[in-house]
Ligand code: ADP
């Protein structure tokens with residue numbers, strides 16, 4: 001099992017190296033740490049499924065798909081995962097994406113853990129850093145006082161609009177705390193959420 005996880009990490013390295021700092025290998029490693037914390041409180045979950053899903057969860061991210069041709073399935077084949085294991089990993093990955101509020105429903109505890117672990121890395125101090133890194137990589141404005149945050153939008157509207165980074169806090173990051181599924185995920189989200197709220201308050205004081 002260890003070997004499969006190590007081999008998978010080696011394979012994904014060459015892919016995440018092409019992504020900007022918001023979704024690089026350090027993101028994957030942080031999500032792994034978050035997932036391991038949650039796993040300690042969810043003993044019924046299959047650790048191997050969670051670990052592989054964490055390593056592979058951003059391979060087919062639509063935001064980066066133009067950068068490489070590898071598929072999650074190929075990676076699972078290359079590490080010798082059985083059909084049953086691959087199906088569980090793919091299913092856990094499926095419900096990770098926020099998709100402008102149109103995430104697929106969680107169907108397993110492993111899926112819940114991976115999604116909560118990924119979302120924890122989208123909030124708090126690290127979430128703030130990543131939002132501005134993503135915005136910077138795409139040439140977005142830091143903030144736009146004229147721009148209204150959308151409350152409802154289709155998945156394609158969510159992707160299509162080049163919003164300022166601060167707008168993204170209102171369209172996604174501040175919503176995540178309420179969307180956590182595991183008890184440990186919810187607990188860990190609290191402090192991170194509050195930190196984003198104080199950050200936005202301070203930012204407002206400085207720029208208005
Ligand atoms: P998912 O891929 O889970 O659907 P997102 O597309 O919202 O989620 O993006 C994942 C992360 O990328 C966000 O948490 C944020 O750090 C960054 N990001 C995505 N869209 C934006 C944006 N418009 N402005 C700033 N950061 C963004």
Ligand code: NI
Nearest residue numbers: 027057058118
């Ligand atoms: Ni991710």
